Amino acid sequence: MDGSPTFDGGYSPASLDGAAALISPDEAQEMDFCRSPRASFGSRRSSQSPTVLDDEDDAPRCVVLDFDGTLSTPKYVERLQNWAVCDKEVLISSLTDEEIWANGGGVQRVELMRQMLETLQRQGCALYIVSLGFTGAIRRHLDVWGLSSYFPESRVFGQDSPLLIERDYVKAALIENLMARRGWAFGDVLFVDDSQKNISECDRRRTCATYTVAESGLTERDMGAVCAALRGS
Numbered sequence: 001m002d003g004s005p006t007f008d009g010g011y012s013p014a015s016l017d018g019a020a021a022l023i024s025p026d027e028a029q030e031m032d033f034c035r036s037p038r039a040s041f042g043s044r045r046s047s048q049s050p051t052v053l054d055d056e057d058d059a060p061r062c063v064v065l066d067f068d069g070t071l072s073t074p075k076y077v078e079r080l081q082n083w084a085v086c087d088k089e090v091l092i093s094s095l096t097d098e099e100i101w102a103n104g105g106g107v108q109r110v111e112l113m114r115q116m117l118e119t120l121q122r123q124g125c126a127l128y129i130v131s132l133g134f135t136g137a138i139r140r141h142l143d144v145w146g147l148s149s150y151f152p153e154s155r156v157f158g159q160d161s162p163l164l165i166e167r168d169y170v171k172a173a174l175i176e177n178l179m180a181r182r183g184w185a186f187g188d189v190l191f192v193d194d195s196q197k198n199i200s201e202c203d204r205r206r207t208c209a210t211y212t213v214a215e216s217g218l219t220e221r222d223m224g225a226v227c228a229a230l231r232g233s
């Protein structure tokens with residue numbers, strides 16, 4: 001990223017995580033380590049809570065994607081003197097379509113993402129976004145990129161989503177809820193994120209399989225690895 005700090009390194013994770021205004025980093029850390037043990041898995045939907053997702057399609061597998069720095073490659077916007085990340089709702093709404101494309105790494109990278117999503121969907125994966133950015137800011141990107149159809153409204157959870165708020169913004173806890181409701185086991189779900197904190201929490205709780213995005217945004221190689229991770233499982 002042209003000498004700019006990486007998102008995991010040069011930024012306060014709390015800022016990028018988007019929950020900074022709501023909880024302090026100390027509180028967030030404390031909450032992370034005070035979670036109750038993971039929900040028990042293995043029971044199928046019929047025995048679960050009557051609350052079901054409204055778009056259930058019996059997908060046997062699931063990929064949960066982070067947004068900022070995973071699907072997007074956040075750019076510094078000179079005229080706004082700020083980074084285009086989705087926890088800055090007003091900033092994102094003021095971006096031009098061109099700037100939104102830049103935030104996706106350009107037309108070519110967005111096309112690679114479309115191919116990845118298409119492949120995953122064909123493999124029988126339900127696709128979710130779980131992000132600490134605002135849902136509307138994420139949707140703006142998906143709309144401009146032409147990727148909205150892969151992510152129905154009920155499958156994008158931002159920091160303003162009740163399901164994430166109720167779980168104190170702990171992504172692993174939200175994923176566990178989805179898994180319990182859909183009857184997915186550990187190996188049925190892959191969580192993809194560029195935040196080591198989010199990945200580590202998922203690993204610590206043994207929630208599901210994880211994939212860490214090393215750079216700012218999935219590379220072509222990452223996308224291949226994500227597609228391969230659940231293939232044939």
Ligand SMILES: [Mg+2]
Pocket residue numbers: 066067068069070193194195
């Ligand atoms: Mg991220």
